[in-house]
Amino acid sequence: MYSVPERRRKISIRTKILLGNVIVMVFLGIAIVALTVRIASLQNEVEFISTHDIQVHETVDQIQKDLLDMETGMRGYVISGDEDYLEPYNTGKSRWESDVNALSALVIDNQAQLRNLDSIKTNIREWTDTASENAIGFKRGGDTESLDRFFREKTGKSKTDALRQQLLNIKDTEMSLTNQRVTDLKESNASLIFFLYLLWLFVAIIAIAIAWFISGTVIKTIRKVSTTIRQIASQDGNLDKRIEINTRDEMMELGDSTNALLDSIERQNLRKDQIAEIATLLQEQNDIDAVGRLFMNQMVRVFDIPYGVLYVRDQANQLAKNASYADAFENFGRKEFQIGEGLVGQCAAGSRTMVVNQIPDGYVNIHSGIGQSAPKQIVLLPVLFEKVVVGVLEIGTFKPFKKADIELLEQLASMLGVTIQSVKSRMEMEQLYTEAQAANEELQVQSEELNAQSLELLTMNDELKRSSNFKSEFLANMSHELRTPLNSMLILSQMLAENRHGHLSEDDISYVNTIYSAGNDLLNLINDILDLSKVEAGKLDIEMGNIILADLQLTIQSNFQEVAAKKKLDFAVRIAPATPAWLETDGFRLQQILKNLLSNAFKFTEAGKVDLLIGVHANNSWGQQEIAFTVTDTGRGIASEKLGLIFEAFTQADSGTARKYGGTGLGLTISASLANMLGGRIEVQSKEGKGSEFTLYLPAQRSIGELDEAVASKQLATSSAALSVADPVSIAVSEMPLSTAALKGRSVLLVDDDARNLFALSHVLESLEMTFTIAHDGLECMDRLRGGDNYDCILMDIMMPDMDGFQAIREIRHTLQLNTPIIAVTAKAMKEDRDKCLEAGANAYISKPVQVQQLISIMVAQMKVEA
Numbered sequence: 001m002y003s004v005p006e007r008r009r010k011i012s013i014r015t016k017i018l019l020g021n022v023i024v025m026v027f028l029g030i031a032i033v034a035l036t037v038r039i040a041s042l043q044n045e046v047e048f049i050s051t052h053d054i055q056v057h058e059t060v061d062q063i064q065k066d067l068l069d070m071e072t073g074m075r076g077y078v079i080s081g082d083e084d085y086l087e088p089y090n091t092g093k094s095r096w097e098s099d100v101n102a103l104s105a106l107v108i109d110n111q112a113q114l115r116n117l118d119s120i121k122t123n124i125r126e127w128t129d130t131a132s133e134n135a136i137g138f139k140r141g142g143d144t145e146s147l148d149r150f151f152r153e154k155t156g157k158s159k160t161d162a163l164r165q166q167l168l169n170i171k172d173t174e175m176s177l178t179n180q181r182v183t184d185l186k187e188s189n190a191s192l193i194f195f196l197y198l199l200w201l202f203v204a205i206i207a208i209a210i211a212w213f214i215s216g217t218v219i220k221t222i223r224k225v226s227t228t229i230r231q232i233a234s235q236d237g238n239l240d241k242r243i244e245i246n247t248r249d250e251m252m253e254l255g256d257s258t259n260a261l262l263d264s265i266e267r268q269n270l271r272k273d274q275i276a277e278i279a280t281l282l283q284e285q286n287d288i289d290a291v292g293r294l295f296m297n298q299m300v301r302v303f304d305i306p307y308g309v310l311y312v313r314d315q316a317n318q319l320a321k322n323a324s325y326a327d328a329f330e331n332f333g334r335k336e337f338q339i340g341e342g343l344v345g346q347c348a349a350g351s352r353t354m355v356v357n358q359i360p361d362g363y364v365n366i367h368s369g370i371g372q373s374a375p376k377q378i379v380l381l382p383v384l385f386e387k388v389v390v391g392v393l394e395i396g397t398f399k400p401f402k403k404a405d406i407e408l409l410e411q412l413a414s415m416l417g418v419t420i421q422s423v424k425s426r427m428e429m430e431q432l433y434t435e436a437q438a439a440n441e442e443l444q445v446q447s448e449e450l451n452a453q454s455l456e457l458l459t460m461n462d463e464l465k466r467s468s469n470f471k472s473e474f475l476a477n478m479s480h481e482l483r484t485p486l487n488s489m490l491i492l493s494q495m496l497a498e499n500r501h502g503h504l505s506e507d508d509i510s511y512v513n514t515i516y517s518a519g520n521d522l523l524n525l526i527n528d529i530l531d532l533s534k535v536e537a538g539k540l541d542i543e544m545g546n547i548i549l550a551d552l553q554l555t556i557q558s559n560f561q562e563v564a565a566k567k568k569l570d571f572a573v574r575i576a577p578a579t580p581a582w583l584e585t586d587g588f589r590l591q592q593i594l595k596n597l598l599s600n601a602f603k604f605t606e607a608g609k610v611d612l613l614i615g616v617h618a619n620n621s622w623g624q625q626e627i628a629f630t631v632t633d634t635g636r637g638i639a640s641e642k643l644g645l646i647f648e649a650f651t652q653a654d655s656g657t658a659r660k661y662g663g664t665g666l667g668l669t670i671s672a673s674l675a676n677m678l679g680g681r682i683e684v685q686s687k688e689g690k691g692s693e694f695t696l697y698l699p700a701q702r703s704i705g706e707l708d709e710a711v712a713s714k715q716l717a718t719s720s721a722a723l724s725v726a727d728p729v730s731i732a733v734s735e736m737p738l739s740t741a742a743l744k745g746r747s748v749l750l751v752d753d754d755a756r757n758l759f760a761l762s763h764v765l766e767s768l769e770m771t772f773t774i775a776h777d778g779l780e781c782m783d784r785l786r787g788g789d790n791y792d793c794i795l796m797d798i799m800m801p802d803m804d805g806f807q808a809i810r811e812i813r814h815t816l817q818l819n820t821p822i823i824a825v826t827a828k829a830m831k832e833d834r835d836k837c838l839e840a841g842a843n844a845y846i847s848k849p850v851q852v853q854q855l856i857s858i859m860v861a862q863m864k865v866e867a
Contacts, residue, residue, distance in 0.1 A: 017214055020207075020210030020211070020213070020214055021210075023206065023210060024203060024206055024207050024210065027202065027203055027206055028203055031199045031202075031203065034195075035192075035195070035196070035199070038188075038192055038195065039192070041188070046185065052106065053174065053177070053178040053181070055106060056103065056106050056107065056174045057171065057174060057175075059099060059102055059103040059106060060103065060167055060170055060171045060174070062095075062099050063096060063099045063100060063103065063120075063167060064164070064167055065092070066091075066092040066093075066095050066096040066099060067092065067096065067124070067160065067163055067164070067167075068092075069088035069089065069091060069092035070088070070089050070092035070093055070096070070128070070132060071132075071160055072088065072089075073085050073086055073087065073088040073089025073090070073091075073092065074086075074089050074132045074135055074136060077089065077136060077139060078135050078136070078138075078139045078147065081139060086136070089132070089136075093128065096124055097121070097124075100117055100120060100121050100124075103117060103170075104117050107170075107174075110173075110177075112173070113170060113173060113174075116166055116169065116170050116173075117170070119166060120163060120166050120167065120170075123159055123162060123163050123166070124163060126159060127159040127160060127163065130159075131150075131159065131160075134146075134150065135147065135150050138150060225254060225258065229258065264404065268404060268408070271302055271303075271408055272408070274298075274301075274302040275302070275408065275411065275412055275415070277298075278294075278295065278298040278299070278302070278412070278415075279415050279419075281294055281298065282294060282295060282415070282416070282419040283419065285419070285423065286423060286426065287423065288312060288322065288420060288423050288424065288427075289322065289323070291416075291419055291420060291423055292310045292312065292322035292323030293323045295310065295323070295416055295419075296308055296310060296323045296324065296325045297325070299325075299395075299412065300325050300326075303395075303397075303405065303408075303409070304397075305325070305395050305396070305397055306326055306366045306375070306396065306397065306398065307325065307326050307366045307375060307395065307396040307397075308324065308325045308326075308393065308394065308395040308396070309321065309323075309324045309325075309393075309394045309395075310322045310323045310324070310383075310391060310392075310393055310394075311336075311337065311344055311391055311392045311393075311394070312383075312390065312391040312420060313348070313389060313390050313391055317339060318336050318337065318338060318339075319336060319337040319338075319339070319344055319345065319348055319391070319392055320335065320336045321334070321335045321336065322391070326366060337392075343356070343378075343380055343394075344380060344392050344394060347380040347381070347382055347392050348382060348389045348392050350382075351382050351384065351387070351389055352382065353379065353380065353381050353382070353406065353410060354379070354380040355377065355378075355379050355380075355401075355406070356377065356378040356379075356380075357376075357377055357400065359374055359375060359376065359377070359378060366396065366398075373398070375396030375397055375398060376397065376398055376399060376400060377396070377397050377399070377400045377401065378394065378395070378396045379394075379395050379396075379397075379401060379406065379409065380392060380393070380394050381393045381395075381409055381410060381413045382413065383413045383414075383416050383417040383420065384413070384414055384417045385417040385418055385420070385421040390417050390420050390421055390424075391416070391417065391420060393409075393413050393416070395409075497509055497512040497513055542586050542589065542677055542678070543586050543588070544584060544585065544586060545584070545585075545586070545587060546582045546583070546584055547582060547583045547584070547585055547587040547590065548581065548582050549575055549579065549580070549581060549582060549583060549614055549627075550575065550581070552587070552590070552591070552614075553573045553574075553575055553614065555591065556573050556591070556594060556595075556598070556612060557571075557572075557573045559595070560598055560602065560610075563602050564602070564610065566776065566777070566779075566780070566802075567602060567605070567606075567801075567802060568607075568779065568802075569602065569605060569607070569608065569609055569610055570608070570609035570610070570611075571609065571610050571611070572609075572611050572612070573611075573612045573614075574611070574612070574613050574614070575613075575614045575615070576613060576614065576615030576616065578616060579614060579615050579616055579627070580616070580627070580700060583627050583698065583700070585678050585698055586678060589674045589677070589678060590678070590698070592670075592671070592674060593629075593671045593674050593675055593682075593696055594612065594629060594631070594696070596667040596668065596670065596671045597629075597631040597671060597682075597694045597696070598610065598612065598631055599667065600667060600668070600694075601631050601632075601633035601635065601692070601694075602633075604633070604635040604636050604692075605633045605634060605635030605636075605691075606635065606636075606802075607634070608633070608634025608635070608691070609632075609633070609634055610631070610632070610633045610634075611630075611631070611632045611633075612629065612630070612631050612632075613628075613629075613630045613632070614627065614628070614629055614630075615627070615628055615630070616628070616700070617697060624699060624700075625699075625700040626680070626697045626698060626699055626700055627697070627698050627699075627700050628695050628696070628697050629695065629696040629697075629698070630693060630694070630695045630696075631693070631694045631695075631696075632691065632692075632693045633691050633692055633693075634690070634691040635691050635692060636688070636689065637686045637687050637688040637689050637690050637691050637692055638684070638686040638688065638692055639688045640686075640687075640688075643684055643686060646668050646684070647668050647669055647672045647682075648669065668682075671696075675696055675697075675698070678698055679698065679699050680696060680697045680698040680699065681696075681697050682694060682695065682696050682697075683695050683697070741769075742860065743768045743769075743770055743856070743859060743860065743863075744768065744769040744770065745769065745770070745771065746770050746771070746792040746793065746859075746863060747770070747771045747772065747773070747790070747791045747792050747793075748765055748770055748771070748772040748773075748791060748792065748793050748794070748795060748859075749772070749773050749775060749781065749784065749785075749789070749791040749793075749794045749795070749820075750762065750765070750772050750773065750774050750775070750795050751774075751775045751776075751777070751778065751780075751781045751794065751795065751796045751797055751800070751805070751808065752774075752776070752795075752797040752800070752825070753776050753777050753797065753800045753801060754797070757797065757825075758774055761795065761825075762774070764855070768856070773789065773791070776800075777800045777801055777802045777803055778800055778802065778803025778804060778805065778807055778808030778811075779802050779803045781794075781796075781803075781808050781812075782803070782808065782811055782812075782816075785812065785816055785818065786816070790820075791820055792820070792821070792863050793820065793821045793822075793823065793859055793862060793863055794812070794820055794821065794822045794823070795823050795825050796808060796809060796822055796823065796824050796825060796842065797825055797826065798824060798825070798826035798833075798837065799826065805824060805826070805837075805840075806836065806837070806840045809822055809824070809837070809840040809841045809842055810840050810841060812841065813840075813841035814841075821843045821844070821862035821863060822841065822842045822843050822844075823842065823843065823844045823845070823846060823855075823858055823859065823862065824837035824838075824840075824842040824844070824845045824846070825846055825847075826845075826847060833845075833847075843862050844858045844861075844862055846858060
């Protein structure tokens, strides 16, 4: 290693730089003092403008306002005689003199302005004494003649005009003074900027001169150092060349440090070559014990380490002694450590290098042939593989390691970790291969047993299917046999109700209509049962085709838009981004499922929204992509303990549901079965009182050949066509008395949710030549009345969804404050029902079935028309 003896230095580079900076700071300080004084002067001028001048202008404006308040207050009082108009007059009168005095104090240094203010003060007093007070006195005394003369002669107007001009002159004068001050300030700013430029130029010249002087003393030496370094770099990596420096400043230290760096790099390169050699040797080993022994022998050779122990993590999660150096192995160091036990265990637990410098006496001794000695430093390094500890290396040395040496040891330990893990993996793979061969033989035996059990289960499953299909086929056949006579009964009852030959009375027609309506309800129930039985019996047709989801979106939106509007619910059908444009499935059955789910959602949702979202869902169980149709509502929700019941036939989540909302409980059962036939499923999530979410999952791509074999093999029966339901026959009104002509042209609001009632009553009103408007529930009734429509009478049904008749009547009477006659029309005929209608605000009450003549009499009486 090359060394340079210490030399005397006349002046160091640091001293030169500090001295130059001190000189620059002195000149800069002088400049800052001068600049501060000048800036303080400018700031005083700015403050004078921003306070004094603005205050003067504001005070002049206030005097003008006082004068204006006095003038307008006087005029307002004289014109109206209202004493309230004198309030601004009195306020201005009490304030103007103090405002003038305040302005005088502000311009006390300007004699011309003071004279103007004295003149203004005199003119204001004259105006108040000779004009405003006289006009107010004339008004209070009722002297109209003097008051008219006062305005004709324009007494005081010339004085107020003169006052305004005087105030304007003062304001103009002050504005001129302000402009002059601003001009002076700009000139001062310009001189300040010039001074700053001059100051910057002066300081820059001083700094450049000092820098040029100092750099001249340094560059020569640096050039010599850089030339020497380039020579070293050009000799193909030969680091034997060293730098010779004879200067008497820090450049000598630079040369010495560079030489020391070259020595360190030379040592590090040598050790890296040795580490690469160790890595090559370790890769050839196939046993962990051999890896440990080889590593310890090579490591002590490279780093001159007299003592070392390697611990490797075993399957019991303990650190077991694997190899050592400079001992008899079995007597040197403990055989094993737990994680966290002792320094070795703590090194593993913390996954960090530990250096122990203060070694106590008797801790450990390193023996040789001629003696023994304790190490000066102990280093423990974690052996890591992908940040997981696989071992710990403990080494001792007679002289402390440098930081660079410890970093090389850490690299060596990391390389050892990779080798240990690689050897362990190879050994484990060999063991696993042996175990896998044995397990494969055992699995073959178990597979034969499972095949036998599978055949037995298939046989039992076939028997259960046959039993279930027998029941479903019986129900389907019986339902079909019931539909034939029921269909005939409906057709015949409809023909009888037409009464083409006039043989039936109105009561007979009413009976026939009742039979028709009841039969139609029974037909709907049978249709639901028939659909369910066909699904269970496997007789329902599945016709696969490509369904365009955008068309499906429009269809569903249009089908339920009116329902949503009627219930005042937000409704949207959305397609999520990245959703395929089409889906291969049975479009008719898909719409049937979605209509059932949406119908239930609207049925049980009173407020909020109902949404249908179509999107892609990745089935984690099967790894298959699905299309999800999610119906979300904010309705009443379903209790968690009842979620399992809703898909059972004839079952609803609440026993009160059927009473309040109606229905047989077959819709979800049929939907779930149809979803299964289409290769999908329906899942439900719900929270009572918060709403429900029903999701239909269908395969994104599915062919007919992938359908369930039991379904595909029974494409035999055609789906039943729904029997169209004709409207009930209207009440016969052709023979009404002609005395009802007085009702002609009267307007009626007909409120009922039953289409049959609306049909019948509308024909009655048409026959009476009355005009009418239909509302399907209480909410629609309120909307029409709020819209400004006027009616001579309201026929109000009581039992309606959303808003019943009782609530609608109360809203009309109390909220809208309308006195329009209201006739309650209800199927409830008890006395308490009549009293309840009248208490709500109805004028009259009539029970169903409605007698036409009775209804006419009540309308004539309530509308007070002459029959």
